Amino acid sequence: xxxxxxxxxxxxxxxxxxxxxxxxxxxxxxxxxxxxxxxxxxxxxxxxxxxxxxxxxxxxxxxxxxxxxxxxxxxxxxxxxxxxxxxxxxxxxxxxxxxxxxxxxxxxxxxxxxxxxxxxxxxxxxxxxxxxxxxxxxxxxxxxxxxxxxxxxxxxxxxxxxxxxxxxxxxxxxxxxxxxxxxxxxxxxxxxxxxxxxxxxxxxxxxxxxxxxxxxxxxxxxxxxxxxxxxxxxxxxxxxxxxxxxxxxxxxxxxxxxxxxxxxxxxxxxxxxxxxxxxxxxxxxxxxxxxxxxxxxxxxxxxxxxxxxxxxxxxxxxxxxxxxxxxxxxxxxxxxxxxxxxxxxxxxxxxxxxxxxxxxxxxxxxxxxxxxxxxxxxxxxxxxxxxxxxxxxxxxxxxxxxxxxxxxxxxxxxxxxxxxxxxxxxxxxxxxxxxxxxxxxxxxxxxxxxxxxxxxxxxxxxxxxxxxxxxxxxxxxxxxxxxxxxxxxxxxxxxxxxxxxxxxxxxxxxxxxxxxxxxxxxxxxxxxxxxxxxxxxxxxxxxxx
Numbered sequence: 268x269x270x271x272x273x274x275x276x277x278x279x280x281x282x283x284x285x286x287x288x289x290x291x292x293x294x295x296x297x298x299x300x301x302x303x304x305x306x307x308x309x310x311x312x313x314x315x316x317x318x319x320x321x322x323x324x325x326x327x328x329x330x331x332x333x334x335x336x337x338x339x340x341x342x343x344x345x346x347x348x349x350x351x352x353x354x355x356x357x358x359x360x361x362x363x364x365x366x367x368x369x370x371x372x373x374x375x376x377x378x379x380x381x382x383x384x385x386x387x388x389x390x391x392x393x394x395x396x397x398x399x400x401x402x403x404x405x406x407x408x409x410x411x412x413x414x415x416x417x418x419x420x421x422x423x424x425x426x427x428x429x430x431x432x433x434x435x436x437x438x439x440x441x442x443x444x445x446x447x448x449x450x451x452x453x454x455x456x457x458x459x460x461x462x463x464x465x466x467x468x469x470x471x472x473x474x475x476x477x478x479x480x481x482x483x484x485x486x487x488x489x490x491x492x493x494x495x496x497x498x499x500x501x502x503x504x505x506x507x508x509x510x511x512x513x514x515x516x517x518x519x520x521x522x523x524x525x526x527x528x529x530x531x532x533x534x535x536x537x538x539x540x541x542x543x544x545x546x547x548x549x550x551x552x553x554x555x556x557x558x559x560x561x562x563x564x565x566x567x568x569x570x571x572x573x574x575x576x577x578x579x580x581x582x583x584x585x586x587x588x589x590x591x592x593x594x595x596x597x598x599x600x601x602x603x604x605x606x607x608x609x610x611x612x613x614x615x616x617x618x619x620x621x622x623x624x625x626x627x628x629x630x631x632x633x634x635x636x637x638x639x640x641x642x643x644x645x646x647x648x649x650x651x652x653x654x655x656x657x658x659x660x661x662x663x664x665x666x667x668x669x670x671x672x673x674x675x676x677x678x679x680x681x682x683x684x685x686x687x688x689x690x691x692x693x694x695x696x697x698x699x700x701x702x703x704x705x706x707x708x709x710x711x712x713x714x715x716x717x718x719x720x721x722x723x724x725x726x727x728x729x730x731x732x733x734x735x736x737x738x739x740x741x742x743x744x745x746x747x748x749x750x751x752x753x754x755x756x757x758x759x760x761x762x763x764x765x766x767x768x769x770x771x772x773x774x775x776x777x778x779x780x781x782x783x784x785x786x787x788x789x790x791x792x793x794x795x796x797x798x799x800x801x802x803x804x805x806x807x808x809x810x811x812x
Contacts, residue, residue, distance in 0.1 A: 602757025
């Protein structure tokens with residue numbers, strides 16, 4: 268594990284990087300940024316279109332923040348030690364920052380700005396450069412893909428912080444204001460309108476591009492039909508996000524996505540939105556699990572899967588290797604690692620499935636999953652519950668989501684969807700009885716059409732959460748939006764009262780660099796949050812009672 272060795276200078280490195288590129292305070296000259304992943308420049312935009320393609324490829328890979336050279340430290344603090352753990356998927360045995368860190372709500376300032384930095388330097392920067400080439404006019408379908416990548420990536424950033432600079436990024440102005448999250452979502456939908464319009468036109472005309480787009484597209488190999496289905500599915504996801512804050516817009520946008528005349532949705536595992544690993548890049552989650560032993564399975568996930576006898580459990584995680592108790596699927600309770608010696612105690616709890624079985628599910632070249640057909644079926648199930656047009660039947664979508672996830676992981680359990688008795692297991696920590704907790708929920712698997720809406724929603728989201736693994740960013744958003752699945756609370760809460768152990772963490776504070784270099788603008792953003800910039804502050808869409 269390298270992070271502890273880097274923490275001391277981490278903030279300095281970020282500030283220096285932002286200052287060098289001109290990004291500090293999210294101010295002017297965004298067009299001068301250079302993406303970390305490619306190092307390309309405008310001179311490479313020659314007749315072979317190589318530079319143009321590399322801008323797009325680098326942005327696709329930056330959604331999940333791939334790292335080259337065997338150093339996924341950035342991804343670790345961007346997502347793994349935040350959303351991946353807050354979502355109930357992962358936990359670390361490492362007592363970072365002397366045991367007071369994000370995993371027990373003692374938020375580390377140097378960690379909290381990483382997602383912000385990556386969003387602008389590694390996604391917005393290359394996409395703005397791509398636009399400056401005239402791509403929208405000359406090759407609108409390629410620009411459509413860039414827009415979809417932009418919305419995918421920046422929706423993750425706004426769902427971490429809330430207000431962020433968005434609509435005015437790239438303008439030559441002394442400062443770039445923050446947009447409210449409501450306005451950002453409105454712009455996302457408009458950008459998806461443009462993207463899907465361009466894609467439908469390209470598909471209808473079947474115009475041949477003067478270059479091989481597939482060599483730059485590490486998601487769908489240049490298949491515009493697949494990008495259209497993903498764009499519609501992304502629209503449905505984002506529409507669902509805002510249901511409790513603006514159900515009218517949610518319904519309008521959701522029904523636009525569900526309308527088959529608009530190009531369809533992800534329906535099969537061959538449609539899944541996954542980003543391939545190329546060259547010297549690695550899957551950062553697998554790297555952290557294998558080389559640094561810094562991520563392990565969360566107790567919440569293990570207890571749900573054990574209680575449900577879920578056949579995917581052996582695909583998601585390895586059994587424990589601690590000689591002190593029998594090998595089993597067991598996770599670490601979030602917030603329980605505060606002791607300097609705890610890594611030796613807990614590192615042998617269940618890891619990501621990188622070792623067990625003839626062909627473990629994860630290695631350093633495993634493609635990164637960002638959205639699956641299974642998730643879309645669960646989105647449709649919720650849409651059907653809300654009465655949205657073209658959503659289909661609730662139960663059929665729910666059961667198809669489970670079946671599609673099982674097919675994705677190549678497992679079977681014929682009686683799973685008819686199981687009306689199994690419930691999530693209680694947590695028993697062989698190392699510390701103080702961490703023990705009863706079952707987090709009484710929700711069962713079998714669909715019950717007579718259940719109330721909340722029970723129906725809990726079933727849908729719980730199974731959706733199980734199917735989305737290991738994509739913790741979206742899973743954390745869904746937990747905050749709906750309250751499901753019910754997750755174990757932190758064992759120790761070091762927030763000083765700003766984050767409720769019951770409600771759990773809602774967002775990350777703005778980067779410290781914004782306070783240092785752009786105090787007036789960041790204060791305007793904090794006003795949009797109700798004058799509180801802490802981990803307990805709810806986002807705009809976080810409105811469910």
